[in-house]
Amino acid sequence: MASALSSRRLRALFTKEMLQVLRDPSTILIAVFLPIMLVFLFGYGVSLDTSVVRLGLIQQSSGSASRSLAASYANSPYFDVTQSNDKEALFADLTAGRIRGIVTIASDFDRRYAASGKTAQIEIVTDGSNPSTANFVSAYAQGVHAQWLASQSAEGKQTQSGGIQVMPQFWYNTALTSRNFLVPGSFAVILTMIGSLLTALVVAREWERGTMEALIATPVTIPEFIITKMTPYFILGLIAATICTLMAVFIFDVPFRGSILALYILYAAFLMPALGQGLLISAALRNQFVASQVALLTAFLPAFLLSGLIFEISSMPRWIQAITYAVPARYLIPPLQSLFLTGNVWPLLLPNIAILLGFGSLFFVLIFRVTRKSLD
Amino acid sequence: MAAPAFTHWPAWARMKALVIKELLAILRDKKGRITLVAPPILQLVLFSYASTLAVENADIVYLDRDGGAATAELVQRIQGSPNFRSVTRVSSEKAIEKAIDEQDAIAGIYFPQGFSADLKAGxxxxxxxxxxxxxxxxxQIVSSYLGQITTSLNMSLNAARQDKGMTTPSxxxxxxxxxxxxxxLWFVLPSLIAMISAITTLSVTAQSVARERELGTFDQLMVTPLRVHEILIGxxxxxxxxxxxxxxxxxxxxxxxxxxxxxxxxxLLFGAIIFYLLSVIGVGLFISSLSTTQQQAFLGTFIFITPAVLLSGYASPIDNVPYWLERIALANPIRHFIVIVQGVFLKAMPLIEVLANTVPLIIISIFTLSAAAWLFRHRME
Incomplete structure (x- = not known):
């Protein structure tokens, strides 16, 4: 009976696996090209920042108050205003998505505004088919109106000081750039892609072609097999992580405030469950098409959707929140974003690293069982 | 007669035979049948419930150096709002910092000394x-919730102080x-129809050709009397x-x-779906004409679908994207079709607008389908 680990076999196998990975052009494609593409997409393509919204404006009253209010909308940096008196044409634009809201200053605006005891009304219709844009339009339209009211009262209309004056501060991302948290967050998706998707696909091909059986027929032990299969992808994962980190800092100007050592420990801890899941899928399914679909569905999409990257976990229904606890990316994103934006927050880093390593061990036990069963 | 007179069959009969063969290839295998139906439905459920941009169950901490009535009132109003799960009192600035650093709370409020007295005095x-x-x-979303709460408190304080004497002018x-x-959900579901049917259609198209090429049966198909365009249609x-x-x-x-x-x-919706599916199939055939193995076809699909989904207007508004990227995204069928599905579902979009968004789909189909046909012909001969 051979011992569980032999350094001679490990070295030989490792050389074989490394050569195999380096000779396959698609692994280089996944480890280098895809991370670059994804970081670019998240850096440029996905933006939750507020930008300029196109707005229609109907001004039915021509007094000085409504003129100055209309000018306030036209001059607002948040809106690109099209003024028109054709209500139907503007509504057609709203239906087509050419504008996102219509502001109407009614014909009795000036009269009611000047009269005491009466309130003049400004009507806003937003395009509710996209709720986040609709919220943005009404919030900013309110903001423009409030500022306009304040400037009017400064010119001697009603004075109303007093009241609560909220002074918000956004720590660690003062300018509220969504890129600063999306780009580090997207690394979870990229590392899952390399760890789970690539591994599942490549290793399933070996099972499909029967080269895996040939390998298992040699004196190689299962731990040796798992370690040497994993190491090249682990190295590829760290290379991709390095490329991503450099791009984030030097191309997208995301600050980095933590320690590099902590960053790499975190990356390494995350690659354990990611690689484990990929190996497990391929060992259990042994069919490229099915393995790729399963990896997509159980690893890639959850890393994207159920990790807190785009959608807040605490707002999801309870049964989905329960599922998110089984998504490794959920434990990577908060400490990763903190390393970039805050610093070494140990109470966030340590428990999450421990959970990731725990997940990794669980996957390796499962791989061990699935592979051993196949030998019988 | 030894061989059937296959060569003399009319084109439609040859293609019918091919279509039956293709359908059998997809549906015969149980694992394959499950992958056609289960993932799309799982994705639909998962995506539709997981995608929410509202913030519920937010946790807040506050430091009360005031101890007055207004502070108590504001805290109570925040606790009463359905968007907040916990509003916890802490005893120092340090505790607020710690709660935010460790993500135990999303926001911290400082009530300064004299807060209630200032409010009372106007x-x-x-x-x-x-x-x-x-x-x-x-x-930002939590900040707008808190903004609404303070505004309404301000208004009721004003009303109380001024005996309803003054109204807001506008x-x-x-x-x-x-x-x-x-x-x-009304926004999410129409978008999902566009995305998930594209993902399934694209992977089926790309994989079916790639699989035959990997197994070598595609060459056998090429030596049958079927013409290249007939094979592609089949x-x-x-x-x-x-x-x-x-x-x-x-x-x-x-x-x-x-x-x-x-x-x-x-x-109108199904009319647009026809051209949408054609444009996606065109992309799929184009990818498969370039790949010789299933792995390459999978990667090609992935490289196309990820940017197509991210730049579709679903994850974030397409208006937020830089101009050059927005121009490139014009070639993205998902982006055009999402406008149509959302329009037909929610806005009763008229024919002319549906057409305006279908024309790009037709152009994409023509371009990708003929590029795929050209590539197949030239790689085969």
């Missing part, structure tokens, strides 16, 4: 609120067309049917399970 009362900028999107009445209560019909079936299931689910109103015309 003086400005500053209130500092700090947010976790790492989650800048959620923070106010905004906001309504939301097409989706009055801003139901997020290869397109099964994924087309799969896509059509998927999108029909999703439309039915959207209307009957998720209660999304279907305001517009189904005929």
């Amino acid at each position: 003086h400005p009362a500053p209130l500092q609120i700090v947010y976790d900028g790492r989650r800048s999107n959620a923070s 106010e905004i009445i906001a309504t939301n067309a097409f989706n009055p209560n801003l139901e997020y 290869k397109s019909i099964p994924p087309f049917l799969v896509g059509l079936l998927n999108s029909t299931i999703f439309i039915v689910a959207a209307v009957f399970v998720f209660d999304v109103p279907l305001q517009g015309s189904l005929i």
Whole structure:
């Protein structure tokens, strides 16, 4: 009976696996090209920042108050205003998505505004088919109106000081750039892609072609097999992580405030469950098409959707929140974003690293069982 | 007679035979059948419930150096709002910092000394609120919730102080067309119809050719009397049917399970779906004409679909994208089709607007289908 680990076999196998990975052009494609593409997409393509919204404006009253209010909308940096008196044409634009809201200053605006005891009304219709844009339009339209009211009262209309004056501060991302948290967050998706998707696909091909059986027929032990299969992808994962980190800092100007050592420990801890899941899928399914679909569905999409990257976990229904606890990316994103934006927050880093390593061990036990069963 | 007179069959009969063969290839294998139906439905459920841009269950901490009535009132109003899960009192600035750093709270409020007294006297009362900028999107949403709460408190304080003597000179009445209560699901489900049917159709198309090339049976197909365009049409019909079936299931689910109103015309919608599926199949054939193995086809699909989904207007508004990228995204079929599905579902979009968004789909189909045909012909001969 051979011992569980032999350094001679490990070295030989490792050389074989490394050569195999380096000779396959698609692994280089996944480890280098895809991370670059994804970081670019998240850096440029996905933006939750507020930008300029196109707005229609109907001004039915021509007094000085409504003129100055209309000018306030036209001059607002948040809106690109099209003024028109054709209500139907503007509504057609709203239906087509050419504008996102219509502001109407009614014909009795000036009269009611000047009269005491009466309130003049400004009507806003937003395009509710996209709720986040609709919220943005009404919030900013309110903001423009409030500022306009304040400037009017400064010119001697009603004075109303007093009241609560909220002074918000956004720590660690003062300018509220969504890129600063999306780009580090997207690394979870990229590392899952390399760890789970690539591994599942490549290793399933070996099972499909029967080269895996040939390998298992040699004196190689299962731990040796798992370690040497994993190491090249682990190295590829760290290379991709390095490329991503450099791009984030030097191309997208995301600050980095933590320690590099902590960053790499975190990356390494995350690659354990990611690689484990990929190996497990391929060992259990042994069919490229099915393995790729399963990896997509159980690893890639959850890393994207159920990790807190785009959608807040605490707002999801309870049964989905329960599922998110089984998504490794959920434990990577908060400490990763903190390393970039805050610093070494140990109470966030340590428990999450421990959970990731725990997940990794669980996957390796499962791989061990699935592979051993196949030998019988 | 030894061999059937296959060569003398009319073109439609040859293609019919091919389509039957392709359908059998897709449906014969149990694992394959499951992958056609289960993932799309799982994705539909998962995506539709997980995608929410509202923030609920937010946790807040506050430091009370005031101890007055207004502080108690504001805290009570925040606790009463359904968007907040916990409002916890802490005893030092350090504790606020710690709660935010460790993400135990998304915001911290400092009530300064004299806050209630200032308010009562009608003086400005500053209130500092700090947010976790790492989650800048959620923070902004929470900040707007807190803004609404303080505004309404201000208004009731003003009303109490001035004995209803003064009214605001003007106010905004906001309504939301097409989706009055801003139901997020109404936005998500139409987008999902577009995305999921594209993903399934594309992977079926790309994989079916690649699999035959990897196994070598594609060469056998090429030596039959079938012409290249006949093979391509035969290869397109099964994924087309799969896509059509998927999108029909999703439309039915959207209307009957998720209660999304279907305001517009189904005929217009299905008319657009035909060209949408054709454009996606064109991309799939194009990818498979370039790949010789299943792995390459999978990677090609992945490289196309990820940017196509991210730049579709679903994850974030397409208006936020830089101009050069927005121009490139014009070649993205998902982006055009999402406008149509949302328009037909929620806005009863008229024929002319549906057409305006279908024309790009037709152009994309013509371009990708003929590019794929050209590539197949030239790589084969």
